[in-house]
Amino acid sequence: MAVKKKILATTAITLMLPLIFLNPAFAFDRLCIVGNEAALSLAKDFVSTLNNESIPLVIVMDHFEKAKSEKYVVVLGGAKGSGSVDEFIKQVLTAQEQASGNQPGGRMFVKENVFAEGQTIIVFTGPDETSAANARKNNRSTWWPYLAKWFDLETSSPLPY
Numbered sequence: 001m002a003v004k005k006k007i008l009a010t011t012a013i014t015l016m017l018p019l020i021f022l023n024p025a026f027a028f029d030r031l032c033i034v035g036n037e038a039a040l041s042l043a044k045d046f047v048s049t050l051n052n053e054s055i056p057l058v059i060v061m062d063h064f065e066k067a068k069s070e071k072y073v074v075v076l077g078g079a080k081g082s083g084s085v086d087e088f089i090k091q092v093l094t095a096q097e098q099a100s101g102n103q104p105g106g107r108m109f110v111k112e113n114v115f116a117e118g119q120t121i122i123v124f125t126g127p128d129e130t131s132a133a134n135a136r137k138n139n140r141s142t143w144w145p146y147l148a149k150w151f152d153l154e155t156s157s158p159l160p161y
Contacts, residue, residue: 030056031147034067034085035076042133043076055151064088068115072150074122074143076136077101078129092121101125106135108142122146 031050035043040059050057060067064085067073080086092114093101101107106126114121122143126132136143147153 030058030070030072031150032067032070032073033057033059033076034064034073034088035059036061036078036084036129039076039078039085039129039132042129043136046136050147053147053151053153055147055153071116071119072146073119075124076129077106077123077125077132079127089123089125091115092123093125098125101135102127104131105138106131106133108135108139110142110146120146120150 033040033043033047040047040061047057047059058070064087067088075085075089075092077085077089089101090098092111093109097107097109101109101123102125104127106124109123109125111121111123113119124132124136124139126135
């Protein structure tokens with residue numbers, strides 16, 4: 001079973017690698033996704049849908065400082081420890097929001113002007129990557145209008161996940 005999970009995670013990451021090297025000329029016209037391998041594996045349908053909607057993406061799995069200069073950021077939170085985005089989340093959310101977000105089921109937060117004027121960061125967090133993924137799935141009606149506005153998308157088109 002563990003081997004199948006490793007193969008699935010490796011396959012998901014391999015499929016997403018081309019997204020990392022998109023044209024940097026879109027620095028403020030792209031969506032920056034911050035996450036670790038486990039969170040990205042759980043979000044493969046999400047990333048695929050964004051790609052299908054022609055949303056320019058950049059994925060940051062380490063060196064999270066890069067995300068601070070992006071205008072639109074989505075954080076796929078989850079477990080603490082090595083490889084997590086916890087240190088980045090601590091810079092975005094208040095201590096109270098962090099505690100609230102680490103409850104079962106996860107939470108979604110929208111923060112503005114955190115590192116730069118005009119910046120919006122959407123954080124999906126939870127005690128583990130699955131809870132953060134559930135927060136993303138359960139709050140589609142809240143975050144989809146942001147993406148639709150940022151990238152001039154059809155607001156009524158359903159996401160296939």
